[in-house]
Amino acid sequence: MKTKIILITLLTMLSFGTKLTAQTSTFSKVTFNNNNLKMAGNLYLPKDFNENKKHPVIITVHPGGGVKEQTSGLYAQKMAEQGYVALAFDASHQGESEGLPRFLEDPTERVEDIRSAVDYVTTLKFVDTEKIGLIGICAGGGYSINAAQTEHRIKAVAIASPVSTGNKKGWDGKTPVLESLKTLEVVAQQRTAEANGAEPMYVNYVPEKPDANTPNDLVEAYDYYRTPRAQHPNSTNLLLFTSLDKMMAFEAFANIETFLTQPTLIIVGNKAGSRWQGEEVYKKITSPKELVIIDGATHMDLYDIPKYVKQVAENMTAFFEKNL
Numbered sequence: 001m002k003t004k005i006i007l008i009t010l011l012t013m014l015s016f017g018t019k020l021t022a023q024t025s026t027f028s029k030v031t032f033n034n035n036n037l038k039m040a041g042n043l044y045l046p047k048d049f050n051e052n053k054k055h056p057v058i059i060t061v062h063p064g065g066g067v068k069e070q071t072s073g074l075y076a077q078k079m080a081e082q083g084y085v086a087l088a089f090d091a092s093h094q095g096e097s098e099g100l101p102r103f104l105e106d107p108t109e110r111v112e113d114i115r116s117a118v119d120y121v122t123t124l125k126f127v128d129t130e131k132i133g134l135i136g137i138c139a140g141g142g143y144s145i146n147a148a149q150t151e152h153r154i155k156a157v158a159i160a161s162p163v164s165t166g167n168k169k170g171w172d173g174k175t176p177v178l179e180s181l182k183t184l185e186v187v188a189q190q191r192t193a194e195a196n197g198a199e200p201m202y203v204n205y206v207p208e209k210p211d212a213n214t215p216n217d218l219v220e221a222y223d224y225y226r227t228p229r230a231q232h233p234n235s236t237n238l239l240l241f242t243s244l245d246k247m248m249a250f251e252a253f254a255n256i257e258t259f260l261t262q263p264t265l266i267i268v269g270n271k272a273g274s275r276w277q278g279e280e281v282y283k284k285i286t287s288p289k290e291l292v293i294i295d296g297a298t299h300m301d302l303y304d305i306p307k308y309v310k311q312v313a314e315n316m317t318a319f320f321e322k323n324l
Contacts, residue, residue, distance in 0.1 A: 269297030
């Protein structure tokens with residue numbers, strides 16, 4: 001089927017990671033079921049892995065538009081280096097995981113992906129099912145917080161540069177709600193068109209060619225996603241346009257005052273345009289919580305810049321050692 005692509009960028013979904021560095025831990029490709037879909041993952045094992053022992057496990061959740069070979073895989077690798085079994089996986093409809101239509105970003109499905117990943121790790125005889133941790137980055141952080149509220153097999157949650165796709169204030173917290181309402185009108189028109197035979201419409205997450213007028217956050221996202229530093233063939237910079245109604249209706253951080261009971265670590269860069277979201281979430285959480293602000297870091301810096309990843313990984317390691 002032919003597709004139509006329009007060049008629209010989404011400030012609410014600047015969420016792309018980077019390629020992994022040279023591997024220092026073992027990983028293998030795995031698959032697991034999510035209802036009728038086959039999910040694709042990379043399972044990382046620590047150097048001292050012993051299949052006859054029970055190991056704590058960390059599941060990592062990639063940003064919107066990302067894939068397991070990018071930042072979620074990097075953090076899975078870092079956790080494996082600290083002695084954890086770690087699983088990074090592709091969201092349904094994305095990467096190597098199954099799901100039609102392709103490039104759909106449905107928050108409720110993203111949350112179900114996490115539940116299915118938890119299902120999977122509980123089947124591994126070498127996993128301690130009482131020690132399951134969760135890491136989420138950017139939109140993956142929002143999905144992780146949301147999943148943990150009702151998925152209490154997850155015992156501790158660490159999120160970096162978290163955002164909710166359904167926040168009403170935009171990336172920087174200053175976008176008028178009217179802009180979202182206008183977008184929803186266009187989505188409605190496109191759904192009607194596709195129901196009557198029109199081609200699916202796709203939008204870009206980040207600009208293919210930033211210029212002097214491109215906001216800095218988008219320039220950084222471009223640098224991560226559309227250059228060799230971050231680019232991966234399975235991460236296409238395409239989003240099914242009609243995903244937006246689902247994304248805007250989803251508030252990842254709703255009800256956390258009541259249902260989020262697990263210890264939670266939130267890490268943000270002090271120069272991140274999304275910093276306000278992490279700080280607002282921290283204020284709402286009533287369970288044991290920690291907030292770490294990385295000096296000098298932007299939102300995307302926490303994805304792969306070595307000096308910042310080192311700080312994030314060290315904080316996450318200390319957090320999981322204490323709470324798993």
